[in-house]
Amino acid sequence: MNILVTGGNGQLGCSLRKVAGMYPQHRFVFTDVPEADITDRACIAALAEKHAIDLIVNCAAYTAVDRAESDAETAAKINVQGSEVLAGVARERGIGLIHISTDYVFDGESCHPLKEDRPTAPQGVYGRTKLAGEQAIEASRCNACVIRTAWLYSEYGNNFVKTMLRLGRERDELNVVYDQVGTPTYATDLAHAILRLAERGVSGFEVYHFSDEGAISWYDFAKAVFALAGIDIRVGAIETAAYPTPARRPAYSVLAKDKIREAGVRVPYWLDSLRECMAILSVPTEK
Numbered sequence: 001m002n003i004l005v006t007g008g009n010g011q012l013g014c015s016l017r018k019v020a021g022m023y024p025q026h027r028f029v030f031t032d033v034p035e036a037d038i039t040d041r042a043c044i045a046a047l048a049e050k051h052a053i054d055l056i057v058n059c060a061a062y063t064a065v066d067r068a069e070s071d072a073e074t075a076a077k078i079n080v081q082g083s084e085v086l087a088g089v090a091r092e093r094g095i096g097l098i099h100i101s102t103d104y105v106f107d108g109e110s111c112h113p114l115k116e117d118r119p120t121a122p123q124g125v126y127g128r129t130k131l132a133g134e135q136a137i138e139a140s141r142c143n144a145c146v147i148r149t150a151w152l153y154s155e156y157g158n159n160f161v162k163t164m165l166r167l168g169r170e171r172d173e174l175n176v177v178y179d180q181v182g183t184p185t186y187a188t189d190l191a192h193a194i195l196r197l198a199e200r201g202v203s204g205f206e207v208y209h210f211s212d213e214g215a216i217s218w219y220d221f222a223k224a225v226f227a228l229a230g231i232d233i234r235v236g237a238i239e240t241a242a243y244p245t246p247a248r249r250p251a252y253s254v255l256a257k258d259k260i261r262e263a264g265v266r267v268p269y270w271l272d273s274l275r276e277c278m279a280i281l282s283v284p285t286e287k
């Protein structure tokens, strides 16, 4: 398959680049804003034509959850219009689209793992624009698969693990919320999940949930990062009210993985994957 990856310089895009060599049967075309702005339909259509693309994997998004609250227009342009453009090109050319969405489409009121058909109710601009992106793809009637994931981290880009490592070097103590529960996802695991679904073929419109396995709070996640990194820091467990942010976040967003597991996707335990990522992060990289 010829696979066009958009948002290829983000953390998921970089993770796909890392694993691409393990899938020599496919030819990957990695792009980001300069070569393929997903809001530019002519550009995406031309790339699809030039590289005889069979499948688009969209890793591009506006992911600044708090900033989105005061920059809804940009968030909507990328997360909604961008999705519409990709779906339009996929529909026109009869090719597939794998699109990534988020646990933040849910309100967090459940206390059971969330299945794909659970009613959505995003609490902030980021979640609302991601949900509208999903809906635009479904409405286009292209062959598409939406994978909702959560708490993504990796050795690339910006994420909670790297923030904790930075704060751990700078401070002696830190407070982290313990009343928001979810599951971290190593972007490498998601990259493999995407390619597994790609190989099964994308037809109709399907939503899948994928995160790593388990359920923890951000506090537990921070503690695990510090323990694995050997960082000695006092970490206070606080409630969300004590850590005010512009965007509201779901209190519970553990995703049920039964459907994606039935599709043949492996779901690693969150701590095993965190160990894998931390081993890479602590290896000094050459300039």
Ligand SMILES: NC(=O)C1=CN([C@@H]2O[C@H](COP(=O)(O)OP(=O)(O)OC[C@H]3O[C@@H](n4cnc5c(N)ncnc54)[C@H](OP(=O)(O)O)[C@@H]3O)[C@@H](O)[C@H]2O)C=CC1
Pocket (backbone or CB within 6 Å): 006, 007, 008, 009, 010, 011, 012, 013, 032, 033, 036, 037, 038, 039, 058, 059, 060, 061, 062, 063, 078, 082, 100, 101, 102, 103, 130, 149, 150, 151, 152, 153, 157, 158
């Ligand atoms: N990060 C997380 O915790 C989670 C992410 N997700 C979803 O997973 C997907 C991947 O996220 P992640 O890798 O973390 O995101 P990143 O923010 O790391 O990467 C997104 C990439 O998209 C690029 N981009 C932005 N606008 C455009 C555009 N108009 N055209 C093309 N590329 C563009 C960004 O470029 P630039 O940096 O220059 O803006 C960046 O390289 C997203 O759909 C996100 O919503 C879901 C759950 C959790």
Ligand SMILES: Cc1cn([C@H]2C[C@H](O)[C@@H](COP(=O)(O)OP(=O)(O)O[C@H]3O[C@@H](C)C(=O)[C@@H](O)[C@H]3O)O2)c(=O)[nH]c1=O
Pocket (backbone or CB within 6 Å): 063, 064, 065, 066, 102, 103, 104, 149, 150, 151, 152, 159, 160, 163, 174, 175, 176, 177, 180, 218, 243, 245, 249
């Ligand atoms: C840095 C920090 C954060 N927190 C809290 C704030 C928040 O409730 C929680 C997570 O913090 P962050 O802002 O790093 O994470 P956030 O940007 O909310 O992460 C989200 O990103 C988007 C893109 C998604 O799709 C989600 O799945 C999720 O991964 O931890 C603390 O309590 N103490 C701290 O020192």
